Amino acid sequence: MLAPPCTADQLIRYRWWVGHQAAFGLWRVLAETLTTITQSPSPSPASLAAAARMFDCSTLLYLYTGSCTTAQYNQQLRPAMRDCHPAFSGEWARDFTPLPALVQKARHEFPGERTASLMEASRRSVRVHMAVADELVPEGLSLLQASGHRPGGQPPRHLQALYDSFFLVDRDRVCRQSVTMQLVRRLTQIACDLTHRDPGAPAPRPPALPPACRPDHEGRTDRVLTGIAERPVDVLWNTARHLAKGHDPVVPAAEPSERQPGHEQEPSL
Ligand code: HEM
Secondary structure (H helix, E strand, O other): OOOOOOOHHHHHHHHHHHHHHHHHHHHHHHHHHHHHHHHOOOOOHHHHHHHHHHHHHHHHHHHHHOOOOHHHHHHHHHHHHHHHOOOOOHHHOOOOOOHHHHHHHHHHHOOOHHHHHHHHHHHHHHHHHHHHHHHHOOOOOOHHHHOOOOOOOOOOHHHHHHHHHHOOOOOOOOOHHHHHHHHHHHHHHHHHHHHOOOOOOOOOOOOOOOHHHOOOOOOOOOHHHHHHHHOHHHHHHHHHHHHHHOOOOOOOOOOOOOOOOOOOOOOOO
């Protein structure tokens, strides 16, 4: 059940959908952790480390989700999103929306060495997202900009709902453990994709650093980023292990109206 599909075309779609679904759950838990950090008079090193770890997992999910070639993206994924809405954009991902303000608040409340790794992990994630977007859309404008919109701003609810439905997300009232279970399941699916291949099945592209993130000609490199790209399964297991064992700080219970991603839904492949 956790094995990836066999054909190359199916796998591209699978990675785009499962990768996004995993990111939604991860961003949700990350937002809760950052909220705990910003509300604490003195955040614990464990909570700061947990948030940094989740940003690095988010970085990996950008690489995994966007691991198709530019041609495959433009033949298969971009048209599907454009058919859904001409200005289709990641800005409509509601689980991501609170993150930038929470990071800014954490930096403001706790400047300096204590939050340095967290801020670095957050910046790394932003950088990798833009590098993936640049690699997949090397020339021309994003769908958002090509439709006459500028990035930034709060998207209307109906576009957030459209985005959810494109990624087969059904939101409902569930407990925190259910969110964790769904997230761990998707991280496990991704780890299976990266480690398991039926004999004879075509070898897919591994998640790799986009050109803009590779070591520059003077040999400068972000070692953590290189490690994320070279050992993706370690990043996935490390995140899943902490989530499943409840090592990460206890997060306050969600509001009853809060929703969660991927409830009983599978990508249609
Ligand atoms: C796994 C998650 C994500 C992946 C793989 C991803 C990848 C991409 C790609 C490939 C593009 C180019 C889109 C096009 O074809 O026109 C893009 C653009 C963009 N993404 Fe994401 N994205 C993700 C999540 C997000 C999120 C959560 C946000 C929230 C801020 C976001 C904001 C944007 C924006 C604003 C653009 C347009 C940039 C511009 O107009 O220059 N993305 N992203």
